[in-house]
Amino acid sequence: MKKILMLHGVNHNMFGHRDPVQYGKTTLADIDARMQALGRELGVEVASFQTNHEGAMCERIHQAFFDKTDAVVINAGAWTHYSYAIRDALAILTVPIVEIHMSNIHAREAFRHHSVFGEIVKGQICGFGVDSYLLGLRAAASAANA
DSSP states (O other): OEEEEEEEOTTGGGTTTSOHHHHOSOOHHHHHHHHHHHHHHHTEEEEEEEOSOHHHHHHHHHHHHHTTOSEEEEEOGGGGGTOHHHHHHHHHOOSOEEEEESSOGGGSOGGGSOOTTTTTSSEEEESSTHHHHHHHHHHHHHHHHO
Protein backbone atom coordinates (compact mmCIF):
# COMPACT_ATOMS: atom_id res chain seq x y z
CA MET A 1 0.00 0.00 0.00
CA LYS A 2 1.36 3.44 -0.95
CA LYS A 3 2.17 5.77 1.94
CA ILE A 4 1.27 9.44 1.63
CA LEU A 5 2.31 12.01 4.21
CA MET A 6 0.03 14.99 4.88
CA LEU A 7 1.98 17.91 6.35
CA HIS A 8 0.03 20.67 8.08
CA GLY A 9 1.90 23.87 8.83
CA VAL A 10 1.94 26.66 11.29
CA ASN A 11 -1.36 27.72 12.91
CA HIS A 12 -3.31 24.89 11.29
CA ASN A 13 -4.13 23.49 14.72
CA MET A 14 -6.38 26.56 14.97
CA PHE A 15 -8.57 25.69 11.97
CA GLY A 16 -12.20 26.03 13.03
CA HIS A 17 -11.31 29.06 15.13
CA ARG A 18 -8.98 31.04 12.88
CA ASP A 19 -10.33 33.49 10.26
CA PRO A 20 -13.49 31.61 9.27
CA VAL A 21 -13.89 33.83 6.18
CA GLN A 22 -10.71 32.33 4.69
CA TYR A 23 -10.69 28.90 6.32
CA GLY A 24 -14.26 28.08 7.30
CA LYS A 25 -15.23 26.33 10.52
CA THR A 26 -13.76 22.92 9.72
CA THR A 27 -11.20 21.74 12.27
CA LEU A 28 -7.90 20.03 11.58
CA ALA A 29 -9.34 16.83 13.06
CA ASP A 30 -12.22 17.05 10.55
CA ILE A 31 -9.75 17.50 7.69
CA ASP A 32 -7.65 14.56 8.83
CA ALA A 33 -10.75 12.36 9.13
CA ARG A 34 -11.78 13.22 5.57
CA MET A 35 -8.23 12.53 4.36
CA GLN A 36 -8.26 9.13 6.08
CA ALA A 37 -11.62 8.24 4.52
CA LEU A 38 -10.47 9.24 1.05
CA GLY A 39 -7.18 7.41 1.59
CA ARG A 40 -9.08 4.19 2.28
CA GLU A 41 -11.17 4.77 -0.85
CA LEU A 42 -8.02 5.32 -2.93
CA GLY A 43 -6.17 2.39 -1.35
CA VAL A 44 -3.40 4.52 0.20
CA GLU A 45 -2.22 4.97 3.76
CA VAL A 46 -2.34 8.60 4.94
CA ALA A 47 -0.20 9.80 7.84
CA SER A 48 -0.80 13.34 9.09
CA PHE A 49 1.57 15.65 10.92
CA GLN A 50 1.05 19.20 12.19
CA THR A 51 3.51 21.48 13.93
CA ASN A 52 4.03 25.13 14.67
CA HIS A 53 7.81 24.61 14.78
CA GLU A 54 9.83 24.91 11.58
CA GLY A 55 12.59 22.58 12.76
CA ALA A 56 10.08 19.88 13.68
CA MET A 57 8.58 20.16 10.19
CA CYS A 58 12.03 19.72 8.62
CA GLU A 59 12.73 16.69 10.82
CA ARG A 60 9.40 15.08 9.84
CA ILE A 61 10.24 15.62 6.17
CA HIS A 62 13.64 14.01 6.73
CA GLN A 63 11.89 11.05 8.38
CA ALA A 64 9.65 10.71 5.31
CA PHE A 65 12.79 10.17 3.24
CA PHE A 66 13.94 7.32 5.49
CA ASP A 67 10.42 5.88 5.80
CA LYS A 68 10.24 5.62 2.00
CA THR A 69 7.06 7.69 1.87
CA ASP A 70 5.58 7.50 -1.65
CA ALA A 71 4.22 11.07 -1.88
CA VAL A 72 3.73 14.19 0.21
CA VAL A 73 0.87 16.67 0.40
CA ILE A 74 1.83 19.89 2.15
CA ASN A 75 -0.07 22.92 3.33
CA ALA A 76 2.75 24.81 4.99
CA GLY A 77 0.66 27.90 5.69
CA ALA A 78 2.74 31.07 6.02
CA TRP A 79 5.96 29.03 5.71
CA THR A 80 5.08 28.62 2.03
CA HIS A 81 6.16 32.17 1.37
CA TYR A 82 9.51 32.31 3.14
CA SER A 83 10.80 29.03 4.61
CA TYR A 84 13.88 28.07 2.67
CA ALA A 85 14.62 25.52 5.39
CA ILE A 86 11.41 23.61 4.65
CA ARG A 87 11.95 24.07 0.91
CA ASP A 88 15.43 22.56 1.20
CA ALA A 89 14.10 19.66 3.30
CA LEU A 90 11.41 18.96 0.70
CA ALA A 91 14.02 19.08 -2.07
CA ILE A 92 15.75 16.08 -0.47
CA LEU A 93 12.69 13.95 -1.27
CA THR A 94 12.57 12.04 -4.53
CA VAL A 95 8.79 11.53 -4.49
CA PRO A 96 5.91 13.66 -5.78
CA ILE A 97 5.04 16.65 -3.58
CA VAL A 98 1.69 18.41 -3.92
CA GLU A 99 1.35 21.88 -2.38
CA ILE A 100 -2.14 22.83 -1.27
CA HIS A 101 -3.89 25.79 0.34
CA MET A 102 -7.48 26.19 1.48
CA SER A 103 -7.61 29.82 0.36
CA ASN A 104 -6.62 31.19 -3.03
CA ILE A 105 -3.18 32.56 -2.16
CA HIS A 106 -3.13 34.51 -5.42
CA ALA A 107 -6.23 36.50 -4.44
CA ARG A 108 -4.87 37.50 -1.03
CA GLU A 109 -2.14 39.80 0.23
CA ALA A 110 0.76 40.29 -2.18
CA PHE A 111 3.26 38.49 0.05
CA ARG A 112 1.15 35.31 -0.24
CA HIS A 113 1.33 35.20 -4.04
CA HIS A 114 4.81 33.63 -4.10
CA SER A 115 5.62 30.08 -2.99
CA VAL A 116 9.24 29.19 -2.30
CA PHE A 117 8.19 25.57 -2.91
CA GLY A 118 6.82 26.22 -6.40
CA GLU A 119 9.94 25.12 -8.26
CA ILE A 120 10.19 21.75 -6.52
CA VAL A 121 6.58 20.57 -6.19
CA LYS A 122 4.71 18.47 -8.72
CA GLY A 123 1.80 20.93 -8.58
CA GLN A 124 -0.23 23.37 -6.53
CA ILE A 125 -3.92 23.39 -5.60
CA CYS A 126 -5.48 26.37 -3.86
CA GLY A 127 -8.76 28.10 -3.23
CA PHE A 128 -11.11 25.16 -2.76
CA GLY A 129 -11.30 25.08 1.04
CA VAL A 130 -11.23 21.57 2.47
CA ASP A 131 -11.58 20.20 -1.06
CA SER A 132 -8.04 21.45 -1.73
CA TYR A 133 -6.85 18.73 0.66
CA LEU A 134 -8.92 16.05 -1.03
CA LEU A 135 -7.84 17.13 -4.52
CA GLY A 136 -4.25 17.18 -3.30
CA LEU A 137 -4.52 13.66 -1.94
CA ARG A 138 -6.01 12.43 -5.22
CA ALA A 139 -3.18 14.10 -7.15
CA ALA A 140 -0.51 12.67 -4.84
CA ALA A 141 -1.98 9.15 -5.02
CA SER A 142 -2.12 9.36 -8.82
CA ALA A 143 1.46 10.65 -9.05
CA ALA A 144 2.71 7.97 -6.63
CA ASN A 145 1.14 5.29 -8.80
CA ALA A 146 2.53 6.67 -12.06
